[in-house]
Amino acid sequence: MYPRPIEKASAFTNISYRVALPISIVLWLLPLIAVMATSVRSLDDINQGNYWGWPSEWMLIENYTQVFTSTPMFQYLLNSLIITLPAVAGCVALSTMAGFALAKYNFKANIWIFATFIAGNFVPFQILMIPVRDLTIQFGLYDTHWALILFHIAFQTGFCTLFMRNFIVGLPTELIESARVEGVSEFKIFWHIVLPLVKPATAALAVLVFTFIWNDFFWALVLVQSDEVRPVTAGLSALQGQWLASWQLISAGAVVAALPPVILFFTMQRHFIAGLTLGATKG
Amino acid sequence: MASSSSNKSQKNAVNTASELVSGKRLRASDVAPWMFLGPALIIFSIYVLFPVLDSIWLSFFEWDGLGEKTFIGFGNYVELFDSDQFWTALTNNILWMVLFMLAPPMGLAIALFLNQQVYGIRLVKALFFFPFVISQVVVGLVFSWFYDPSFGVLNSVISFLGGDPISILADEDLVTYGIIAAGLWPQIAYCMILYLTGLNNLNHEQLEAARLDNAKGFKMLWYIVLPQLRPATFIAIVVTVIGALRSFDLVATMTAGGPWGSSTVLAYMMYEESIFNYRMGYGAAVAVVLFLIMDIYIAYFLWRMIRSEK
Known part of the structure; x- marks a missing residue:
């Protein structure tokens, strides 16, 4: 245990540590707390400069209702789901197969293909922008959900393959070998032996990739433009331009947009961190 | 490994x-x-x-995205290296990378602070990690609000201390620092979680042996703990460099490169030239420069990885 467990320190240190914790959280999250506090104020409060005092009236329900009734926020959230869910499923499926191939077969190009997936995962989005936009227009997919779904599947497959390959490498080879000796086909080996073993890893991966895709902003700007397909990140940014003065509504919108990945994180925390810290202990 | x-x-x-x-x-x-x-x-x-x-x-063509492409050789690059906007963007990118290097040590500091087993510590860790989970668009909004000259938290604090309010995002000299600070917030959270995982996997025997030898404080951290955290440090630096070079979302939501292009970075400049000015070839040249910078890190990462596989 490092640093030394605090229980072994003096009572005074113990008490100050426990007092310092909540204070540090408030300081760390201060910008966010300010936004959440604003989202329950009335416009009058904001105009009168009451940003930090007790709200003169609680507008929690009103503000959040207004976000959904007077803006396309509901549509944006729906679009984000329509884009994110199939994209996550696609990435996980493609990368589990690719990861299996790279982890359990020995062939010449193996390490180079693996390196290509990793390198592709690091390239700046901008070097892809113009060609991907052109391709999307040529495919007739510009300004549709599919424009984003297909791109996200392709791009995230780089990271996901890295992830799945490193997980599958650790699985016992003996099982696969003995199935081969029995004459089981390669596909059946994948389906009946590998797939059940990688289930926990796919859960971690899905949670992580869901957040990455949900939070994407750049491609939402480049590949779609109408309210009917725009995901919540681009939608929120558009609303910011329209309601320059209505900070209470923008704040409420920001809280709503942030909620789905936050809920996912709190319910699947273990998986999420396992995915993110891959390599941090043995990299 | x-x-x-x-x-x-x-x-x-x-x-x-x-x-x-x-x-x-x-x-x-x-x-x-x-x-x-x-x-x-x-x-x-x-x-x-x-x-x-x-x-x-x-990047070797002049192209408006619709009409004919005209081959102009290195024309775009020549124009690029002559443009003030490009040097502003590049300088800002370097500033991002340098200041982002604060994220790993700060993440480590928070991880050391939180690596205890007291009641409710799981929730505390989760809350500290929070900024990384939310979208950068929301982070950008949150910080625009935080910096706002008339009602932002920051200026409330400054005027409480007796200073004059400053408008960080409208000040050419301060704006990039303001955006970088916003970017550091989630990045520190990410580094913290990497180090927390690393700290969980320390070799206890080595720690105990060092304690018996009376190793303490900074020496203990530097000679005993940090060498064991090397994998976490490596990943933290890689993701931080990439995060710094990917700095598009915050610039776009907080300032759109302004005031007067002073907070732009290569990623944003590329987007602006191609989408707003219809200069696809020129935009591609900006992207290629960004790509080449990133390649140094990609090459290093791959070299390390392939070496460890062999």
Whole structure:
């Protein structure tokens, strides 16, 4: 245990540590707390400069209702789901197969293909922008959900393959070998032996990739433009331009947009961190 | 890692040998990997590999995105290196990278602070990690609000301390620092979680032995703990460099590169030139420069990885 467990320190240190914790959280999250506090104020409060005092009236329900009734926020959230869910499923499926191939077969190009997936995962989005936009227009997919779904599947497959390959490498080879000796086909080996073993890893991966895709902003700007397909990140940014003065509504919108990945994180925390810290202990 | 992966490659070598013994099996496992790789390789080539090459090609043309392309050789690059906007963007990118390097040590500091087992510490850790989970668009909004000259938290504090309010995002000299601070917030959270995981996996015997030898404080951290955290530090630096070079979302939501282009970065400049000014070839040239900078890190990362696999 490092640093030394605090229980072994003096009572005074113990008490100050426990007092310092909540204070540090408030300081760390201060910008966010300010936004959440604003989202329950009335416009009058904001105009009168009451940003930090007790709200003169609680507008929690009103503000959040207004976000959904007077803006396309509901549509944006729906679009984000329509884009994110199939994209996550696609990435996980493609990368589990690719990861299996790279982890359990020995062939010449193996390490180079693996390196290509990793390198592709690091390239700046901008070097892809113009060609991907052109391709999307040529495919007739510009300004549709599919424009984003297909791109996200392709791009995230780089990271996901890295992830799945490193997980599958650790699985016992003996099982696969003995199935081969029995004459089981390669596909059946994948389906009946590998797939059940990688289930926990796919859960971690899905949670992580869901957040990455949900939070994407750049491609939402480049590949779609109408309210009917725009995901919540681009939608929120558009609303910011329209309601320059209505900070209470923008704040409420920001809280709503942030909620789905936050809920996912709190319910699947273990998986999420396992995915993110891959390599941090043995990299 | 080194020892475990060399074990694996030994195992793999054994597999290959056993495959060689029976010719028929060799065939099935010759074709199979390509069947499994196929879909991923195809879509990845279409959307990632081909576009990289196409962008490099495009950067030698003048093109408005619709009409004819005119080949102009290195014309775009010559114009780029003559443009003030480019040097502003590049300087800002370097500033991002340098200041972002604060994220790993600050993440480590918070991780050391939180690595205790007291009641409710799991929730505390989760809350500290919070900024990384939310979208950068929301982070940008949150910080625009935080910096706002008339009602932001920051200026409330400054005026409480008796200072004059400053408008960080409208000040040419301060704006980039303001955005970088916003970017550091989630980045520190990410580094913190990497180090927390690293701290969980420390070798207890080494720690105890060092304590018996009376190692304490900074010396203990520097000579005993940090060497064991090297994998976490490596990953933290890699993701931080990439995060710094990817700095698009915050610039776009907080300032759109302003005031007067003073907070722009290469990623944003590229977007602006191509989408707003319809200069696709020129935009592609900006992207290529960004790509080349990133390549240094990609090459280093791959070199390290391939070395450890072998």
